[in-house]
Amino acid sequence: MPAIVDPNDYTPKYYQLATILRERISSGELLPHQPIPSERQLEDIYSVSRTTIRQAIDLLVRQGFLYREHGRGTFVSPQKLQKGISELTSFSEDMRARGVEPGQKILELKMTVPPEEVRQRLELPADHGELLYIERLRLGDGVPMGLMTSYHVLPEGLTLDREGLEAAGSIYTLLQEKFHLIPTEADETLEAVLATPREAALLQIAAGSPLLLSVRVTYSQYRRAMEYVKIVYRADRYQYFAKLTR
Amino acid sequence: MPAIVDPNDYTPKYYQLATILRERISSGELLPHQPIPSERQLEDIYSVSRTTIRQAIDLLVRQGFLYREHGRGTFVSPQKLQKGISELTSFSEDMRARGVEPGQKILELKMTVPPEEVRQRLELPADHGELLYIERLRLGDGVPMGLMTSYHVLPEGLTLDREGLEAAGSIYTLLQEKFHLIPTEADETLEAVLATPREAALLQIAAGSPLLLSVRVTYSQYRRAMEYVKIVYRADRYQYFAKLTR
DNA sequence: CGATAATACTGGTAACAACCACATGATGTC
């Protein structure tokens, strides 16, 4: 069992160790508020240095699985129903994590010059050209969950139509495989609004119903803005969750 | 200037170094997307080991001031107008960070047995006794921003009335100084709702106006739930901000 | 000239050693 060494280890040791510990936690072997073996003990158990041990524990602490107490030990965090949120996820990933099957209905897809506010949020020069604009109804288990409007910054010269997008699967896959652009960070604001008649009709609710409005700007690994996404969620079907830390 | 050594250093070196680098960034000396000196160079500049350098940079990366690129260097993140959110803050801190002067008007304060839902969210046994209940109107620059309802878990035997609370300043200060209980983590959900007539009256808006509903459970450093807070914010005055990462 | 290989940087991982700061229980003293 202490076999941590993956001979042709592609993944670093601290990561392997973190995985092992995470499994010992979620399997119920290590219980909430119970101490895990001390760092010195783990050195012997898994035959790795304390450096590596601490790196693995650091990771699990950041992920919310463990917490440390100076002078006392390292303990298992109580399991939360929903954990590790405040993570950057797509609508589809978000829905699947909630046990709901995601779906969509594309209402419009075109290249267009963005409104001034969007251009500024994307930190683009005033003379920047057209962006990919998509408007779609987002579904969860077949029912409307929200209305999504997005503007995507495409690499120089590239344009996309509905066929091109469907061929590529998703915009993210395309940008990642062809241009090595990976979404890594995002700023999101949330507020409450009332449904306009059009929104109400599309979302199959009464006009004047409450909606949760999310506006997000996503950044690539180079910290360049790559998309502006606005979603209004049906308040009766969607709730936002965040984990806050000091 | 390379004087990083604080002779009677109370704070660790990596923390001092992080502070220095953070200031070099916010002062504009180090510009967005520009590389900072390499880790080997920083070793010479500040006469500390690479271990310490990396620990300082790790901190700044987590705080969003820097980003790394393997094989290329470490770079300054573009400054965001509002940064470092998704942090656990009190209403007062939140308001001050937005440049608004916080205020409050206590509507009710008593010891009471909590509703079942609150008791469960706080992970308290079924026979748990009374909690401190507070209902207050939260103000920003004197105008109503939201209505806050909270239940606080007090240490065995302790009760609080309005006088005791005012004497202590804030519940947090009291719990921290007397019982070493520090809020360190919280789970928060957000959704959109419509104002009830009572809420509308208190917040001085029309009934049926949209409100942003936040429900938060705060945990101590021992990962024990210590309070349940529900706030409804005026949608026209309040916007929630979050920074998401992969 | 163009493609390839070598090289010299960057950050990433890992081991080992030493000491500090905090918590706790055992021990001793008054």
Added chain:
DNA sequence: GACATCATGTGGTTGTTACCAGTATTATCG
């Protein structure tokens, strides 16, 4: 018995060394 002291175990900080893994530039070869 109450209290201070100490020993020991815990995580926290720091330094040193070595090598791995990407990136970019330079030198070299065909």
